[in-house]
Amino acid sequence: MAALPSQFQSIPPAFCEGIQYYGEAWPDFERYAAQPVIAEGERAVADPGSTEAAYQLLLMADALRYVTLQVCGSKGSGHPGGFASSAEAHAALTLLGHTHIVTEVGHHAPGFYSAMFLDTSLEEMGIRTMADMMARFRERHGLLGHLSGAIPGLLAPAGPLGQGQHFAMAGALLHPGLLFPVTIGDGGMGEPYVLNSMMHFHTAYPEVTNFLPVLIWNGYSQEHHSMVSRLTNAAMIDYWRGHGFEEVVLVDAKDFDDSGQASDYVDSTRFSHERRLAFAQAVLTGMDRAAKSALSGRLTAFILKQLKGAGVHTVGAKSHNLYPADTLDAAHIREGLQRRALNPEAWAIVRANFVRAGGGPAVNTMVTERVLELAPLPPFPVKEYARGEKVVPSTAMGALVAWVGRQDPRFVVTNADGNEASGMKNVNDALKIRHPTPDDLYNQRPSGQVYEPLNEDACAGLAAGLALMGSRALWLSYESFAINGWPIVQTVTQAMAELRRRTPSIVCMFTAGALEQGRNGWTHQRPEIENYIAAQMRNGNVYLLFPCDANVIQAAYEYATTSSNKGMVIIASKSPLPVYLDMDEARAAVEKGAAVLYESAAGARGTVVFAVTGDMILLPVFAARDRLEAEGWRVRIVAVVNPRRLYRASDVAWATVAEPDNAFMDDDHFNALFDADVLLAVSGGPSASLEPVLLRSRAARRDTFAWQRGETTASPQEIMDFNGLTAAAMAARVAALG
Numbered sequence: 001m002a003a004l005p006s007q008f009q010s011i012p013p014a015f016c017e018g019i020q021y022y023g024e025a026w027p028d029f030e031r032y033a034a035q036p037v038i039a040e041g042e043r044a045v046a047d048p049g050s051t052e053a054a055y056q057l058l059l060m061a062d063a064l065r066y067v068t069l070q071v072c073g074s075k076g077s078g079h080p081g082g083f084a085s086s087a088e089a090h091a092a093l094t095l096l097g098h099t100h101i102v103t104e105v106g107h108h109a110p111g112f113y114s115a116m117f118l119d120t121s122l123e124e125m126g127i128r129t130m131a132d133m134m135a136r137f138r139e140r141h142g143l144l145g146h147l148s149g150a151i152p153g154l155l156a157p158a159g160p161l162g163q164g165q166h167f168a169m170a171g172a173l174l175h176p177g178l179l180f181p182v183t184i185g186d187g188g189m190g191e192p193y194v195l196n197s198m199m200h201f202h203t204a205y206p207e208v209t210n211f212l213p214v215l216i217w218n219g220y221s222q223e224h225h226s227m228v229s230r231l232t233n234a235a236m237i238d239y240w241r242g243h244g245f246e247e248v249v250l251v252d253a254k255d256f257d258d259s260g261q262a263s264d265y266v267d268s269t270r271f272s273h274e275r276r277l278a279f280a281q282a283v284l285t286g287m288d289r290a291a292k293s294a295l296s297g298r299l300t301a302f303i304l305k306q307l308k309g310a311g312v313h314t315v316g317a318k319s320h321n322l323y324p325a326d327t328l329d330a331a332h333i334r335e336g337l338q339r340r341a342l343n344p345e346a347w348a349i350v351r352a353n354f355v356r357a358g359g360g361p362a363v364n365t366m367v368t369e370r371v372l373e374l375a376p377l378p379p380f381p382v383k384e385y386a387r388g389e390k391v392v393p394s395t396a397m398g399a400l401v402a403w404v405g406r407q408d409p410r411f412v413v414t415n416a417d418g419n420e421a422s423g424m425k426n427v428n429d430a431l432k433i434r435h436p437t438p439d440d441l442y443n444q445r446p447s448g449q450v451y452e453p454l455n456e457d458a459c460a461g462l463a464a465g466l467a468l469m470g471s472r473a474l475w476l477s478y479e480s481f482a483i484n485g486w487p488i489v490q491t492v493t494q495a496m497a498e499l500r501r502r503t504p505s506i507v508c509m510f511t512a513g514a515l516e517q518g519r520n521g522w523t524h525q526r527p528e529i530e531n532y533i534a535a536q537m538r539n540g541n542v543y544l545l546f547p548c549d550a551n552v553i554q555a556a557y558e559y560a561t562t563s564s565n566k567g568m569v570i571i572a573s574k575s576p577l578p579v580y581l582d583m584d585e586a587r588a589a590v591e592k593g594a595a596v597l598y599e600s601a602a603g604a605r606g607t608v609v610f611a612v613t614g615d616m617i618l619l620p621v622f623a624a625r626d627r628l629e630a631e632g633w634r635v636r637i638v639a640v641v642n643p644r645r646l647y648r649a650s651d652v653a654w655a656t657v658a659e660p661d662n663a664f665m666d667d668d669h670f671n672a673l674f675d676a677d678v679l680l681a682v683s684g685g686p687s688a689s690l691e692p693v694l695l696r697s698r699a700a701r702r703d704t705f706a707w708q709r710g711e712t713t714a715s716p717q718e719i720m721d722f723n724g725l726t727a728a729a730m731a732a733r734v735a736a737l738g
Helices: 053-073 087-095 106-116 123-125 130-136 164-174 187-192 193-204 232-239 271-294 331-340 342-358 394-406 425-431 454-469 487-498 529-539 548-563 583-592 618-630 667-674 686-696 716-722 727-737
Strands: 181-184 209-218 247-252 300-305 412-417 471-478 506-511 542-545 565-573 594-599 606-612 634-640 679-685 701-705
Touching: 053 087, 053 106, 053 130, 053 342, 087 106, 087 181, 087 209, 087 271, 087 342, 106 123, 106 130, 106 181, 106 542, 106 716, 123 130, 164 181, 164 193, 164 209, 164 454, 187 193, 187 209, 193 454, 209 232, 209 271, 232 247, 232 300, 232 667, 271 300, 300 634, 342 618, 394 425, 394 548, 394 565, 412 454, 412 701, 425 529, 425 606, 454 471, 454 487, 454 506, 487 506, 487 529, 487 565, 506 548, 506 667, 529 667, 529 686, 542 548, 548 565, 548 583, 594 618, 606 618, 606 667, 606 686, 618 634, 618 727, 634 667, 634 686, 667 686, 679 686, 679 727, 686 701, 701 727
Parallel strands: 181 209, 209 300, 247 300, 412 471, 471 506, 506 565, 542 565, 606 634, 606 679, 679 701
Antiparallel strands: 594 634
């Protein structure tokens, strides 16, 4: 620790161990910082318009900048610049007691960690001092490079741009009366769905305005000027108003500049002390106005316009990221820290305000730090269909979805392409599409539980956000379009793997349109997302489910809905298809991973096993059975329903996740299903979902049949012919192998 100047009579607080530089007390310190501006036992500053409040906001903002820069410099790695330009906004929200802050910007992670350090939340993970924080930053079992909901006090993860607003909206929907600010960078404003998703949400939930977008308009993105950097203030306000925002509060640091900075974007830390105070006062009172507006029923945004990197080692896009040479010994890092250095008494004041804000440290007060109470679900009222009966799988699942919605008023179903198009009109009939225009013909009600923006990201975002925040939700999509929304589900599923609490799994059902959407052609025939999700099964908490009939899809949905901290994806068709298993067998198939649908009594030439993921694809498989039996083969058809269960325990990172599941099929049961003279692994989509079968099978002669590409066709048969998924081809392959 650097030696303290002689004029300091106090000892730095214990948490300051590791802080490298201290500075002199600011002018009027004893007058405006004699006591924390948040009084003991209070949640927020009493008078946002007071000079004391503005003064201590600046102390908090500079403390955030200092910790952010030193912790990044300790590893020559991390992202200080973007958060630095948000420091006054973050400090203002904290002083006002609005501490349920999420972010769209993963690169703001070190700043959010700094806030959690200053309010003592990180002590939950053994980080008590600045030295501890530096040691654990960007290290395993420490503070990862981008935000994670596993960090004590933080509500949600942040990585890819365009996701944070979904977490804020989900939190606002679940917790009326509590403000959920979300910081958004102007680098991410090039992603049009950020405001689009908020506009649709407001149309569907006009009474839910208790989320507050906070745009950090600093002129730059990661490596260049932001695409909105040339907008005037008036144009930026109009942009937000054009998306339904009734109140837009903009504070431009340029209006307070007395340092002669030429750019439209300025660094407020270069102002005189008096002008910094005036700027801080404007931010605090403006944020107070915005928060009160949002909580009073008006869709509101707050915009802070300030140069990226304000107050750290450099400015603009060059402040975004540190590289190996940017160490604490480097002159520009050292000088940046010295400019922000606070006196020891200031650190004590800052710590007190952070600890008191919002009613206590975030680790004790955030809604995500406790399990959200859920409406109880009685036994699922499954309808057992008779073997051989032709039933639409998606419709059978829809009846259970409707039932869950009736049991749980908070349950939300999201779908961009429409439930009717997926054979799930029964969901709309029961739960109604949420729409401001009541219309019985279209099942529309302002209070409906079905959320239908024509944007897969918005659908996936709200469903995933609700699940992460502790509530039940379901995202329905065509598998051909689901890739547009999958990134946030992947983010949330990874976060669920790390959470320190139970939360309902994020459940998805993707209509397997590849074999059904012939007339629509290749635009509706893109099942490749199955490979993406199949690769994630090794993560430990991702499950890709392939119900083979209407009974099994009910068992799969029951299994998914009653699980915790997992990503559950069901792939099924919307065409009438045969039922193969009764309900007891269906539940066993989901739980164990696979089930025999058919087995020949005998066969002189040997045994052929079909390992099949999917439902419609079973039609040519059963037709191939007839050919092969006529040729003297014994045939066993096995539905691979839950392939994650068929991996070996050593293949999956199951022990590293929350709510771990180590139920894997043992070798004896696996071999009883899949031992064969010839094994054909068959999928109506791509082949990765069959990897565990091919990995473990002892069959020396084996091959795969899987999706190749889409084409416009008149029927499912024709698209299967185009992809070589025919009975004749399968029989021929057995002959060649045998």
